[in-house]
Structure formats: structure tokens, C-alpha cells
Amino acid sequence: MAAELFRRGLRDHGRALLGWCAGAAAYVLFLCAIYPSIGGSADIEEVIRNLPDAVKGFFGLGAVDLTSGSGFVDTELFSIVLPLLAIALGIGSGARILAGEEESGRLELLLAYPLRRRSATLAKGAAVGVELLVLALVMLVALAAAGLVFGLDLPFGHLVGGVLGVGLLGVLHGWLALALGAAVPNRGLAIGVAAAFAGVGYLIGGLFSLASWLEPFRFLSSFWWVGQSPLSSGVTWRHLAVVAAVALALLLAASLLFERRDVETP
């Protein structure tokens, strides 16, 4: 039964996931703990006001009020750190769980069992999805708790939307890496291409407001779709639905691609 591959996918990566979650929670708590010492500080506002517009635009500083709890968390966590954590976990797992296992030669015996490749791919994709769900939940709990303790006053609805967006980013890139590995048995290639997609997405997401010619390409930025200031501005649920749909399409593509090709032996 393919469900066993789901179980094993999570189990094999359990310790790494634990580390990932602990790191994310620690970083969230650490950053929220400094907020009281700079929140509402006129100096910081002054520094930011004097930054060049381009810098403000790229880092999304113009749109948010850094001295509020929401603005602080948007800038310090949601603009780059949390998405990066989720994307790195997603890409690593998505590339490892299929292409990585295949390269190591461990997939051959499993696929000789009575099991459809399609189901195997979906089970592995589900394991990647659940890893990101766990990470997103840990982020949510850490942010909600730290927000209360250090008085950041974060709107809970926005927080849920923001964390959901981060989780979806991770799933999107993870399933992209899975699909790449399903098409070509090369873990390095899956990681590289998926990471490049994330990098380009981040650059476009930061730059399109500055360079008007990039404006039409903003649809290519996964970061633009989930939004980089979810706590100040909220998320666009319709956009999150689009990201989820694209991610599902990638997972489906992965299952079809893997069905078609030869399994490689090292």
C-alpha cells in the first residue's frame, strides 16, 4: 500500500523536520523578544524614512509601519526569513523523497512491490505537504504565543493567512522539486531549478514596483501571489487559492511524469 511510503517519508525525515521546526520557533521567539526594545522608537522610523525609495520598495518598507507589531513581523519575518525556511524545507524534501531515493538505489525494491507509480508519487507528495503543514503550524503557534507575550498585538486572522501563505509557498516549491525529480532522476537538478524559480520569484516580487517593465511578469513571482506583508495588509485569499491550485497541478504532473519513464539504477 502506497500509504506506507507516506509514513516512511515522514519518518525518515522526522528528526530533520524537528530541527527545522525548533529553528523556526527559536528565530520567531528571538525576533519578537527584541520588538519591545525598538517598537515605537522614533529613531527607527527616522532611519527608514531616510532610506532610498528603491531600498524601501525592494524590502517592502514603504508600505508597512515598522514600529507596529504587524509591520515589524512583516518586515523581519514574512518578507524573507519564514518563506525561505518553508521553501528550503519544501525543495529539500521534494527533491530527496523521489529523485534522491532513486539516485541512492533504494527506490528500485519498493517499486517492484505491487504498487502504482502514480500512488507512490502522490504518497510521497503528501508526506512533503504534511511536513510543511507541521512547520506552518509551529510558526503559527510560535508567532501567536510570542505576539501575546511581547505585546506585538498581531491580528489573528491575518496571522493565519500569512502563515498559510508561507506554508503554501513551501508546498509549491516542494512539489515543483518533486515534479522535476519525477521527470528527470536527478536530485541536484530538482533542487537547482526549484531554487532558481524561488530566487527569480523573490527578485521580481521585490523589484516589480520599482521597474515598470517587470510589472507584467509579477505573475511569475510566487512571492507576489502570497504577499509579503500579510499582517499589515492581510492576504488575498483568491491568490492563495491560485497558489494552491498551481501546487496541486504540479503534484499531479509529478505523478503522471513518473508513471511514464524508466526508473534509473545508480
Place this chain on the structure above:
Amino acid sequence: MADAAAIATHGLTKRYRADVAALDGLELEVRRGEVFGFLGPNGAGKSTTIRLLLDLIRPTAGTASLLGLDTRRDGVQARRRVGYLPGDLRLADRLTGREQLDSLARLRGTTRPELRDTLVERFGVTLDRPIRELSKGNRQKLGVVQAFMDRPELLILDEPTSGLDPLLQEEFRLLLRETAADGRTVFLSSHSLDEVQHAADRLALIRDGRLLRVDAVAALRAHAVRHVTVTFAEAADSAAFAGIEGVRVESADDRVVRLALPAGAMDAVVKAAARHRIVDLVSAPAQLEEIFLDLYRASSDGR
């Protein structure tokens, strides 16, 4: 479907590149209840054949079926009844043997704990240590157990005894005989004649992706050259033997003559020898290795 062949292939071909066929038009039929040896040098196409049978790779042309089920269309149903031991076994290093076997049993969806325990005991499998700490032989034992533990109707084994110590190789041969006696089928692939000649009923010889010959092991032996060593009481002339058709004098000194001859020449040789006083006469069948070397040579010459 009860009487369909255990394995049947028709024109099975695999090309990784347009000009090189890893497997070229394989026609093979393995009957139910036999131990079938699949023999060839490394790179002959043995593993390619097996991987095609298991639908791990897809044929460029031709078809294959396992127990009457098409490997492409009904692969899942077919593999439900097949146990496989890969030639290059890679297990989940971080799991213990027990966890690995449990996981594979869940993957198959059935468990027969009593059968598994019997095999574990029989081969002395280490269950409670992480696989990464096990020797090659101990990993191979886990591979054997997972292939047999669901009592599959067809076993596809790729170099199964590599890494097993001689005692266990004997035990393994016994297991193969029992399996065949049970009406189940064993497809035994190997580059080593030693591994298959005592276990298999029939042998296929494959080289450069092409099937050279399929024959019963006993028939191959019957056609094989004999080595006859005659020791005479006093000096004898070996020229008397050289005149008999098919006989080759391999060595001759004063009293000991070594001959290689086809089975048909035995009578003439013995009669010729009997003209002198004989101290000893030994006739030994050629090792299959020689038979196959001859076949290899013949097939290379024929190109």
C-alpha cells in the same frame, strides 16, 4: 490463467540508445514449478530483462507477461504474486531489519508473520540492529527474507547468494528446491555458473542482449565433453586414441593419457584402451563452464 507460463516474453527489446540494444528480441518461456537459471556475463542484459519484467523500465519493443499477466497493463496484479531480490540490494539504512521487513510487509499489504519468522530463524537474520551496521551478507539475508516472506508464486532473484557464506548458500539452494516442489517458480539470474548449476532445472544463456540457448541442465551435461584419464601398467602409445573421431589427446606421458572426447566416442576409447593392461580409468564430465565457453566462442565466431 492457472496454466499460463510463469514468465513469457515475445520479442522483448530494450534500447537505451538507438544503435545499442541492451536486450534484443528476447523469446523466453519459464514454466510453472521450475527453477530456471538465467546465465550470462556481466552486462549481458540479465538485469535489463528483470527490470523489464518488473515494469521498472519500459520495453522499446515486444511484450512480457508474468503468470499470464501483462507486465505493462496488469503490472500491479502481477507483482502482487512476485517476490524480487535485486542484484544490488539497497535497504533503508536507518531502519532495523525488523522495521524494514515490517515496512515492506505493509507496502505489500499482507503479512504472514509465521512464514517470516521461519525464514528469519532458518537464515539467522539479525533483526534488531540498524541495517547500516550490518555486513553485506547480513543485508542479503534480509533481502532473501523479504522476497520469500509472502510466499509468492514467482521469485525473481538477481545474484541471490552474493555475500552469503557457503553454509547458507546450501540452505538457500534447499529453499529453492522446496519452492519448486511447492509448484512455485524461481527465476534465478546469475553470472556465476556455480550459483545456478546445482539449483536450476533449465538454463538460458544470454550474451550481448541475445539469447544463445535454452536447455535442461542435464541435457547440456549429456552433450558435454568428457575428460578421460587412463593410467596403464606399462608405457602405452597414445597415437591409438588420436585416430578415433572427436577425440583429442590433452596430454600423454609414459603411462598416463588424458583425453577429451564426446559422449559418442566413449565406447571406441574404452575398447582401444583395453588392449593394454589398465591400472585406472577416470571419466569426468566437463564443467558447465566449459560448455558455455564453447557456446560463447561459437556465437562470437558466427557473427
